[in-house]
Amino acid sequence: MIYEGKKKIWADYQKEIPEDHYFYVRSCIRQSFFPASEATFLDITRNKLGKDIFETKHHTTCGGIAYHSDAIPQETSMTIIARQFALMKKYGYENYVCSCITSFGLYCETLETWREYPELQQKIADNLWKSCRLEFAKPKFLVHAxxxxxxxxxxxxxxxxxxxxxxxxxxxxxxxxxxxxxxxxxxxxxxxxxxxxxxxxxxxxxxxxxxxxxxxxxxxxxxxxxxxxxxxxxxxxxxxxxxxxxxxxxxxxxxxxxxxxxxxxxxxxxxxxxxxxxxxxxxxxxxxxxxxxxxxxxxxxxxxxxxxxxxxxxxxxxxxxxxxxxxxxxxxxxKYLGRNGKDLGQPGKPHCLK
Amino acid sequence: MIDFGFSVSPSSRINLDSVDRESFAALAKLEPDVLKCMACGSCSASCTASQFEPTSVRRAILSLQNGQVEQALDLLKGCMMCGKCTMVCPRGINTRHLIISIQKIYGK
Amino acid sequence: MKNNILVIGGGPAGLEASANLKRLGYNVILIEKDKQLGGHLAKWDRLFPDGVSARQTLNALLEEVSGVNCFTETQLQSINVLDKSYNAILSNGITVLADAVLLASGFDLFKAEKKEEYGYGIYEGVITNADLEEAFREKKLPSKQPQAIGFVHCVGSRDEKAGNPACSKVCCATAVKQACEVKEVYPDADVYCFYMDLRMFGRHYEDLYLKAQKEFGIRFIRGRVSEVAETADGRLQVKAEDTLSSKPLRVSLDMLVLMAGMRPSESGKTVGRQLNLTTEEDGFFSSADNLLEIQRSKLPGFFYAGACTGAKTLPDTLHEARSAAIEIDRYIKEKFSEK
Missing domain, CATH: 3.40.50.11810 (Rossmann fold)
Structure with missing residues (x-):
C-alpha cells in the first residue's frame, strides 16, 4: 500500500464543509437502532464544541426507504425533500446536515435531478406550495453528519x-x-x-x-x-x-x-x-x-x-x-439500566456469540 | 443452531485461486489444442445434442479453466460423438478427441 | 531558395516526415520538447508483432534525419499566420519563417491513476504498459518470481467516463506481446489477459494471439477488471466478470499491468490553441477530410501526421508521415511555383 497515492486521491476530493450554522435532520431508523448516536452528535457539536446546530420537531422522514423499496414514486420523495429544505429556509439556515446516508444520497440525487431537469424542479416547487404553502428553497451546502x-x-x-x-x-x-x-x-x-x-x-x-x-x-x-x-x-x-x-x-x-x-x-x-x-x-x-x-x-x-x-x-x-x-x-x-436507572431487562444470551 | 428461514448462501463466484491447475496442465499436455479455443461457439451451434441438452465443448473448456469440473462434465454428457464440432472448429481443434481426453483426466 | 518546413514533434511521425521532406529538397526544422528524439518509441523495449527492438527501429529513423535541423528541448513559443506562410517563434529564441508546418505532436498515455478502482500509485504491483516496457528495457523486472500476472486491456480507452470512448488500437497487441514476454521471464506464472474484444487486426497479430494461447498458455478472460484491492499477504485481489460464463470472478495476482490508452498530447493542445485548430469529440485534431485529406488541416499549409489525429500503430504513423511529406510537397509546388 502506498499511502502517498491515497493522499493524492484525497486531495482531489476536497469537499467544502462550512464550519458552523446547520439545519439538522434525523434518520428514521437510527433513533431506534442506535438510540443515543444522534443525541451524542448534538451534544458534542452544540455543548462541547459550541456550534449552532438547529433542529425542529416539524421535520419528517426523507421518504428514502419507501423510495428505495418502490413503495412511493420519486416525485413524492422529492416533494417530501422540498418540504425539508423549505423548513431549513423558514428557520433561517442555508447549510443542511443530515444524519442518514440514505437521506444524504437521496438529497444529492434530488438536487442533481433538479439541476438537470429545471421543469421538474418547478413542478415540485408547485407541489410544495399546493400541499404545504411553503416557499421552495435549496441548501447552499449539503453535508452528511x-x-x-x-x-x-x-x-x-x-x-x-x-x-x-x-x-x-x-x-x-x-x-x-x-x-x-x-x-x-x-x-x-x-x-x-x-x-x-x-x-x-x-x-x-x-x-x-x-x-x-x-x-x-x-x-x-x-x-x-x-x-x-x-x-x-x-x-x-x-x-x-x-x-x-x-x-x-x-x-x-x-x-x-x-x-x-x-x-x-x-x-x-x-x-x-x-x-x-x-x-x-x-x-x-x-x-x-x-x-x-x-x-x-x-x-x-x-x-x-x-x-x-x-x-x-x-x-x-x-x-x-x-x-x-x-x-x-x-x-x-x-449496562441494562435506562436513563433514570430503570431496569430495561436482560436480553437472552446467544448460543455461539459471547 | 437456529433456523432463521434464511442463511448464508454459497458464493457462485469463480475463484481462479482454487482452480486445479495440475489436471488442466495434464489435459493440455495430452491435448495441446485445448489452449487454442477462442470461444467462437461454432461447436455448440452445430452440436446435435445441444438442441436438446445443455452441451457445449466451448463452455466445457471454459468451465475447466474456471475450476468447475462437474459443470464441464455435465456439458459433455449429451455428446454422441458425431464429430460435427470437429468439422466446424475454425482453429482445427480435434474436439472429438478432446472430449475423450477430458473424460480420461477428469472423468470418474 | 529552399522552402522552410517546420515539423513539430520528434517522435516517429516527425522523424519520418522530416527525412522524406529533406529528401524532397526542403529545408526542415524539427523541434522536440524532450531532451531526446523518438517520443514514446524511445521508451519502449520491443515492438509487436515480431518483437523487434524499439531502439534499433528508432536508430534507423534517426539515421535518416541526419542533416535536418533538430532542436530538442524546444517548444513552439508562438505562431502567426502570414499571407502565404507561418511565422514561428521557438522557445530557444529562434524565429522560423515556414512555408508549411507539420504537426506531429502524437499522444500522451492515459493517466492510469484516473481509473481509481485499479489503484495505480496505491497498490504496489499495479503498473502500466509503459512501466513494464521500462522494466524490460532497464532489466529491472522484480527478481521475486510472481505466481500470477494480469493484463487489463482498454484502460482509459472505450471508456466514456474516463473521457475517451475510442479504441486506442495498439493496446490489445501490446498486451498480448507483453503477456508472452513476461511468461518468457516467469515461465511458472499464470498469466491472464482481461479483454472486452480482442482487436488483433494487423498482419501477424492473430498469429501472436494464437502463440500466446498455444505456446504460452495465456488465459484470455473476456471481461473488464472492475476493482483491485490488496490482500492481507500483500497480493492483489482482482474482480472481473467472466462474461463468457456470465459469472463474477476473482483472482489473486502479484502484478497487474494496465494498458493505458492514447490521449491527445498536451503539447499538441498548446499548439492547437494558438491556431484555433479544431478537434473532434475524441479530443484529437480534425483532418480536412477523414478519407481523402487526412494529412491536411483546415488551415492552408498546416498538416498533420501520426497520433495527433487519433490512435495509430507505428506502421500507420510512418505511412502518414510519408504521405504528409508528399502532401506538403504538392502544396508547396502549387502555392509557390512561378506563374
Whole structure:
C-alpha cells in the first residue's frame, strides 16, 4: 500500500464543509437502532464544541426507504425533500446536515435531478406550495453528519480523554471503516475522499489514534440493500454479503468497525449473531464478535462519555472487549439500566456469540 | 443452531485461486489444442445434442479453466460423438478427441 | 531558395516526415520538447508483432534525419499566420519563417491513476504498459518470481467516463506481446489477459494471439477488471466478470499491468490553441477530410501526421508521415511555383 497515492486521491476530493450554522435532520431508523448516536452528535457539536446546530420537531422522514423499496414514486420523495429544505429556509439556515446516508444520497440525487431537469424542479416547487404553502428553497451546502464530525475531528481529538489505542500494549487499535454505499458511490465528488478510497472515517480514525485496515472487500456493500433485507425471503443475500466482508477482514484481526450509515452498523452487528448461530463462526477474540460503532459513538467514547449513555448496550456484539482495550471504565451492573436507572431487562444470551 | 428461514448462501463466484491447475496442465499436455479455443461457439451451434441438452465443448473448456469440473462434465454428457464440432472448429481443434481426453483426466 | 518546413514533434511521425521532406529538397526544422528524439518509441523495449527492438527501429529513423535541423528541448513559443506562410517563434529564441508546418505532436498515455478502482500509485504491483516496457528495457523486472500476472486491456480507452470512448488500437497487441514476454521471464506464472474484444487486426497479430494461447498458455478472460484491492499477504485481489460464463470472478495476482490508452498530447493542445485548430469529440485534431485529406488541416499549409489525429500503430504513423511529406510537397509546388 502506498499511502502517498491515497493522499493524492484525497486531495482531489476536497469537499467544502462550512464550519458552523446547520439545519439538522434525523434518520428514521437510527433513533431506534442506535438510540443515543444522534443525541451524542448534538451534544458534542452544540455543548462541547459550541456550534449552532438547529433542529425542529416539524421535520419528517426523507421518504428514502419507501423510495428505495418502490413503495412511493420519486416525485413524492422529492416533494417530501422540498418540504425539508423549505423548513431549513423558514428557520433561517442555508447549510443542511443530515444524519442518514440514505437521506444524504437521496438529497444529492434530488438536487442533481433538479439541476438537470429545471421543469421538474418547478413542478415540485408547485407541489410544495399546493400541499404545504411553503416557499421552495435549496441548501447552499449539503453535508452528511459524518462530514461534520470529520471537519471537527481535530477539535474532538484536542478534547479527547481516550485514544483508539490499546492501553495494555500501546499499539494503535486496528480499525475497519465502512462507508454507506449512498455516501459517495452515486456521486463521488460529494464525499470526502471520493468513492473508491473515502477519507471521511479514515480521517477520524487517524486523528483519534487508530490504525486503518484496508481489506480486499472494503468497498463491498454491507448487504442491507433495502429489498434484500426488507423481504424475508431475500435476507440470505443480505447476510451473505456481510459474511463475505467478515471473511475478508478476518485475517487482519480488527479490533472494531466504524461506520457512517444507519443500515451498515446495524447489519454488520446483527448479522454477526445470525452467522454465529447458523455457521457457528465468530470473528472477534475468544468467541466474541467484532464490535461495530457509529462515528458518533466512537467520538463519544474518545471524548469520555459513559458507554451506557452512548447506548452501546443495544448492540448485539458486546463492546466490553473494546472498552477494556481502550481503558474506558464502565459499570457492568448499569449496562441494562435506562436513563433514570430503570431496569430495561436482560436480553437472552446467544448460543455461539459471547 | 437456529433456523432463521434464511442463511448464508454459497458464493457462485469463480475463484481462479482454487482452480486445479495440475489436471488442466495434464489435459493440455495430452491435448495441446485445448489452449487454442477462442470461444467462437461454432461447436455448440452445430452440436446435435445441444438442441436438446445443455452441451457445449466451448463452455466445457471454459468451465475447466474456471475450476468447475462437474459443470464441464455435465456439458459433455449429451455428446454422441458425431464429430460435427470437429468439422466446424475454425482453429482445427480435434474436439472429438478432446472430449475423450477430458473424460480420461477428469472423468470418474 | 529552399522552402522552410517546420515539423513539430520528434517522435516517429516527425522523424519520418522530416527525412522524406529533406529528401524532397526542403529545408526542415524539427523541434522536440524532450531532451531526446523518438517520443514514446524511445521508451519502449520491443515492438509487436515480431518483437523487434524499439531502439534499433528508432536508430534507423534517426539515421535518416541526419542533416535536418533538430532542436530538442524546444517548444513552439508562438505562431502567426502570414499571407502565404507561418511565422514561428521557438522557445530557444529562434524565429522560423515556414512555408508549411507539420504537426506531429502524437499522444500522451492515459493517466492510469484516473481509473481509481485499479489503484495505480496505491497498490504496489499495479503498473502500466509503459512501466513494464521500462522494466524490460532497464532489466529491472522484480527478481521475486510472481505466481500470477494480469493484463487489463482498454484502460482509459472505450471508456466514456474516463473521457475517451475510442479504441486506442495498439493496446490489445501490446498486451498480448507483453503477456508472452513476461511468461518468457516467469515461465511458472499464470498469466491472464482481461479483454472486452480482442482487436488483433494487423498482419501477424492473430498469429501472436494464437502463440500466446498455444505456446504460452495465456488465459484470455473476456471481461473488464472492475476493482483491485490488496490482500492481507500483500497480493492483489482482482474482480472481473467472466462474461463468457456470465459469472463474477476473482483472482489473486502479484502484478497487474494496465494498458493505458492514447490521449491527445498536451503539447499538441498548446499548439492547437494558438491556431484555433479544431478537434473532434475524441479530443484529437480534425483532418480536412477523414478519407481523402487526412494529412491536411483546415488551415492552408498546416498538416498533420501520426497520433495527433487519433490512435495509430507505428506502421500507420510512418505511412502518414510519408504521405504528409508528399502532401506538403504538392502544396508547396502549387502555392509557390512561378506563374
Amino acid at each position: 459524518s462530514d461534520l464530525i470529520f471537519k471537527y475531528r481535530m477539535q474532538i481529538a484536542a478534547k479527547s480523554k481516550f485514544k483508539l489505542v490499546n492501553q495494555k500494549t500501546g499499539e494503535p487499535l486496528r480499525v475497519v471503516e465502512h462507508i454507506g454505499c449512498h455516501y459517495s458511490k452515486m456521486f463521488p465528488s460529494k464525499g470526502v475522499g471520493g468513492a473508491e478510497y473515502p477519507y471521511v472515517l479514515v480521517g477520524m480514525i487517524e486523528a483519534w489514534g487508530g490504525q486503518i485496515i484496508d481489506y480486499p472487500e472494503r468497498r463491498h456493500c454491507c448487504g442491507f440493500g433495502f429489498r434484500q433485507y426488507l423481504i424475508k425471503g431475500n435476507r440470505g443475500y443480505s447476510v451473505s454479503n456481510t459474511h463475505k466482508k467478515f471473511e475478508s477482514m478476518e485475517p487482519y484481526k480488527p479490533d472494531m468497525i466504524i461506520t457512517n450509515c444507519p443500515g451498515c452498523p446495524y447489519f454488520l452487528d446483527r448479522w454477526q449473531y445470525v452467522i454465529a448461530e447458523t455457521q457457528g463462526k465468530t470473528y472477534g477474540e475468544n468467541g466474541h464478535g467484532i464490535p461495530v460503532f457509529t462515528y458518533e459513538e466512537v467520538a463519544g467514547l474518545v471524548m469520555g462519555y459513559d458507554p451506557w449513555d452512548l447506548g452501546l448496550q443495544t448492540h448485539q456484539v458486546s463492546v466490553e472487549p473494546l472498552l477494556d482495550k481502550m481503558g474506558i471504565p464502565y459499570d457492568p451492573a448499569k
